[in-house]
Amino acid sequence: MAAFPLSPQPFAVVPFWNRLRTRLVLNFVFLTVGSIIIVTGITLTQLRDQSTRQVFSQLESVAELKQSQINEWLRTARTVTNLIESNLTHQTSIRPLLEKKHLSDSAKEEINTSLLQMTTEQVDQVGEERRTVDDVFVYDVDGQIVASSDDTLTNRVVTLQPYFQPSLAGDYLQSPYYDVSTGNLTMVITKSIDNSTGKLIGIMAAHLNMELLSEVTAQRSGLGETGETYFVSIENNYLLTPSRFAGYEMTRAYQSQGINEALKGQDGEGIYSNYQTPSVPVLGVYRWVPELNAGLMAEISEAEAQILFTKTSTILIGVTILIALVAASLGLVAANRLSQPIKQLTDIASHVAQGGLSERATMSQNDEIGVLAHAFNLMTDRLTYNIKELDTRLEELNATNEALRTATAKAREAARVKGEFLANVSHELRTPLNAIIGFSDMLLMGMSGELNQKQRHKMERLKENGVRLLTLINNILDITRIESRRVEIVNKEFAPRALAERLSAQMSVLAERNHLDFKTQIDPRLPELLTGDEQRLEQIIVNLLSNAIKFTEKGSVTLDFDMEADLSGWRIVVTDTGMGIPPHALNVIFEEFRQVDGSSSRAYKGSGLGLAITRNLVRMMDGFIAVESELGQGSKFIVTFPLIAKQTPVGELLEKVEA
Amino acid sequence: MSAFSNIRLTSLFLALALMIVGCSPAAPTATPEPATPISFQMSWIHEYSAAGFYTAELNGHFASQNLKVTLEQGGFVDGRYIEPIDEVISGKGDFGLSSAAAILQARADGKPVVAISSVLQRSPTALIFLKTSNIHKPKDLIGKTVAVSEGGATQLLKVMLTSQGIDPKQVNIVPRTDFGVDPLINGTADALVGWIINEGVAVKEAGLEPDFMLLSDYGIADYATLIFTTEDTIKNRPQLVERFIRATIEGFTDVVKDTDNATTATLKYNNTLDRGQQLSRLQASIPLLQPSRARIGAMDKATWDIVYKVLRDANVITKDVDVNLAFTTSFLDLVYAQ
Numbered sequence: 001m002a003a004f005p006l007s008p009q010p011f012a013v014v015p016f017w018n019r020l021r022t023r024l025v026l027n028f029v030f031l032t033v034g035s036i037i038i039v040t041g042i043t044l045t046q047l048r049d050q051s052t053r054q055v056f057s058q059l060e061s062v063a064e065l066k067q068s069q070i071n072e073w074l075r076t077a078r079t080v081t082n083l084i085e086s087n088l089t090h091q092t093s094i095r096p097l098l099e100k101k102h103l104s105d106s107a108k109e110e111i112n113t114s115l116l117q118m119t120t121e122q123v124d125q126v127g128e129e130r131r132t133v134d135d136v137f138v139y140d141v142d143g144q145i146v147a148s149s150d151d152t153l154t155n156r157v158v159t160l161q162p163y164f165q166p167s168l169a170g171d172y173l174q175s176p177y178y179d180v181s182t183g184n185l186t187m188v189i190t191k192s193i194d195n196s197t198g199k200l201i202g203i204m205a206a207h208l209n210m211e212l213l214s215e216v217t218a219q220r221s222g223l224g225e226t227g228e229t230y231f232v233s234i235e236n237n238y239l240l241t242p243s244r245f246a247g248y249e250m251t252r253a254y255q256s257q258g259i260n261e262a263l264k265g266q267d268g269e270g271i272y273s274n275y276q277t278p279s280v281p282v283l284g285v286y287r288w289v290p291e292l293n294a295g296l297m298a299e300i301s302e303a304e305a306q307i308l309f310t311k312t313s314t315i316l317i318g319v320t321i322l323i324a325l326v327a328a329s330l331g332l333v334a335a336n337r338l339s340q341p342i343k344q345l346t347d348i349a350s351h352v353a354q355g356g357l358s359e360r361a362t363m364s365q366n367d368e369i370g371v372l373a374h375a376f377n378l379m380t381d382r383l384t385y386n387i388k389e390l391d392t393r394l395e396e397l398n399a400t401n402e403a404l405r406t407a408t409a410k411a412r413e414a415a416r417v418k419g420e421f422l423a424n425v426s427h428e429l430r431t432p433l434n435a436i437i438g439f440s441d442m443l444l445m446g447m448s449g450e451l452n453q454k455q456r457h458k459m460e461r462l463k464e465n466g467v468r469l470l471t472l473i474n475n476i477l478d479i480t481r482i483e484s485r486r487v488e489i490v491n492k493e494f495a496p497r498a499l500a501e502r503l504s505a506q507m508s509v510l511a512e513r514n515h516l517d518f519k520t521q522i523d524p525r526l527p528e529l530l531t532g533d534e535q536r537l538e539q540i541i542v543n544l545l546s547n548a549i550k551f552t553e554k555g556s557v558t559l560d561f562d563m564e565a566d567l568s569g570w571r572i573v574v575t576d577t578g579m580g581i582p583p584h585a586l587n588v589i590f591e592e593f594r595q596v597d598g599s600s601s602r603a604y605k606g607s608g609l610g611l612a613i614t615r616n617l618v619r620m621m622d623g624f625i626a627v628e629s630e631l632g633q634g635s636k637f638i639v640t641f642p643l644i645a646k647q648t649p650v651g652e653l654l655e656k657v658e659a
Numbered sequence: 660m661s662a663f664s665n666i667r668l669t670s671l672f673l674a675l676a677l678m679i680v681g682c683s684p685a686a687p688t689a690t691p692e693p694a695t696p697i698s699f700q701m702s703w704i705h706e707y708s709a710a711g712f713y714t715a716e717l718n719g720h721f722a723s724q725n726l727k728v729t730l731e732q733g734g735f736v737d738g739r740y741i742e743p744i745d746e747v748i749s750g751k752g753d754f755g756l757s758s759a760a761a762i763l764q765a766r767a768d769g770k771p772v773v774a775i776s777s778v779l780q781r782s783p784t785a786l787i788f789l790k791t792s793n794i795h796k797p798k799d800l801i802g803k804t805v806a807v808s809e810g811g812a813t814q815l816l817k818v819m820l821t822s823q824g825i826d827p828k829q830v831n832i833v834p835r836t837d838f839g840v841d842p843l844i845n846g847t848a849d850a851l852v853g854w855i856i857n858e859g860v861a862v863k864e865a866g867l868e869p870d871f872m873l874l875s876d877y878g879i880a881d882y883a884t885l886i887f888t889t890e891d892t893i894k895n896r897p898q899l900v901e902r903f904i905r906a907t908i909e910g911f912t913d914v915v916k917d918t919d920n921a922t923t924a925t926l927k928y929n930n931t932l933d934r935g936q937q938l939s940r941l942q943a944s945i946p947l948l949q950p951s952r953a954r955i956g957a958m959d960k961a962t963w964d965i966v967y968k969v970l971r972d973a974n975v976i977t978k979d980v981d982v983n984l985a986f987t988t989s990f991l992d993l994v995y996a997q
Contacts, residue, residue: 160875178950
């Protein structure tokens, strides 16, 4: 029995990433930890969005509040201005002054005093806690200030002030601007003063108290530590209200995404850089305030806005990491518990595979692996049993083989003895037979006196039967020799034409005796010399011709030597016009002691050994014999030899014969 | 990818790039026209008041107009004040910086100079005094000592006082001997005539609180810094004028947007200046450069008329001048039309 091919390490080490344990842990981590992280991520994102939204809406309401405060302030300022204008035009001689009527200095002073009084008393008039209007002044259509609550303004010209031209066209609200004359941020409300015919004779203007604007933005409730509201003017991007951050300048061009958007007239919200410290991102709500020609900004630093979110997210991330660690550890333990029995089973399987059939899995779990272990044990049991069974069968087979081998040897020995016996007997038979034939010849030649007709006839019969018996014995001797491997093929050069002529001469006598035509044909392509055992060839041809003549009642017998179509060999072809061989017999005619028909065998002389000998000889000479026949039409025996006969050892040839 | 195919790819791209460049109609097949050299005569030394010109140079606005501008320092050289109008009339400078009063006077004197843009749209000229001086209105100057440069400035002060019903003799007018604010600080003068964006800031820097009265608030308007050239230049090289004004306005627009960068540009021309001082003066200048969203560089006829009327009425200018010929806004209109 061949050894089962086992490599020294039959079970390769599984790469780390392919290991069940690794894959189980990874799957566990991906499924559990992954989903935890995803859930946490989504939660955080939503939390952040929510917190951002909340801050934006808070800023939005602050901005709304500031806007309404500004509107209220401007409304009050308009009311105050209207009141003062009404008082001014009704109670003072401002119109005559504007119409260039000569007024005494005291009359002029009276107007100024009146203006001052109205400016200081505005608080009572509208119930405000403080002045909405800083000072009031009146200028003529040339821009010359003719009266003022602040006497330092008197005699100044306002032609270069931005409100001057618009004020000539009607009541006007000058949005905040940086007044070069005073170096201050200024806002002005103007009122037209007409004469009795409705012609514009002058303008009353009021400087608004800008402190109120700053107070509106200074109120920072709900804006935390970093939040603020402020106004940025469209004029040079100057601040209209102080920044809550140190180092600011009112007259500096401030930029930020929110400022730029608001100054384009857009309302909105966003996260962008702080106008003063670009490295600090802020959440901002911005809106355009047309009355002030300015942007109203409500902003809070992103860090502060998100502080709650940051705290929550820190906790959430911490918990997530904790859960992830626990999950990973659990996964590791579970993976170990799952993969350990499989590893054990693998080890046992490995032992079993290497022949350790006595190994058994010891796991007794109540799960699939337990079932697998049980099944594995059953399988190993079965395997053990089967192997034993096979061993028993093998022994029986060996015994049978031995018996057969002995029987074969015996049979061979018997055959050999039989052959030897036959050869010896034949040889011993030939000697007296030759004597019989010899003496018969001598008697026929009349060496013992002339024979009468009757004696001659009987003597001829005697000789004839003696010759047949000799032939038969020779044949038996031949076949025996062949079977006992005592025939030797001796290859040497011979002339096929000479062979053909000799045989033709020899056999034509026999043919004539039977009244048959005998023809011989030689293929001109046949070489002058061939290599082969001439004596055996002659025996083959004689056998075939004898048979042909014997089985042909009339017609002809032909002997042909020709070449194979592809010139690889040459052929001996014997054709007759005899009775033919029935198809069922074509296979058996070459066997010993067989003639086609048992009944006809008696009609024809012959032992039935001729074709068997012929076939064996042909095979021994590396040739091939075939027969074509049609019942009643004749037969054709074709013997083919390779062009150069090989010197082949007899043993080998015999094996071929046996095959 | 093998090094070979890399080289092949690179050369393919190179070939493509060359083809594209070669096919591009913008490809400079001929040598580019050399930048036009321009000489600009300033009215003072290199400092913040001309920041727009330095910024135009630094930010490449001159270069993009294909101009090579030489900024000639003004002020005093060897005790002689370099008069920009004379420099431009003589052809030494192509453009110059001067005031409306000086332009009108030059035209009265037959010098064909024309203002094309104003750097400061509001005049910074003011009576500057300390907040503690008890001066609030022109009449408060009576009996006070006022330091003012001799010449045009003194005349304008007198016009202003007269217009306020004050006899100039009631005010002790003394000539300014330097351009600092020491007379105010050490009390040798109660007020001085200077620029709010210069002396005004200087007082603050000395740790005192300044107050001021702009002469323009009392009808004495002026364009203190006008860009001008000759009638010849306007007639023969109008495109050059337009290019120069365009670059200059871009320069001053940048100044308004970013005073820090403008100060850096200024200090490149004069590293003896104090950065902080230049920056605060520049910031103070912004409302004058661009008051109430005005177009940078703009001038208006009303102001010109006032300037002329004041000077002519006071007989500072002794001959009639056609104000309409003294300035043109056509180049500003061209610049702002785009």
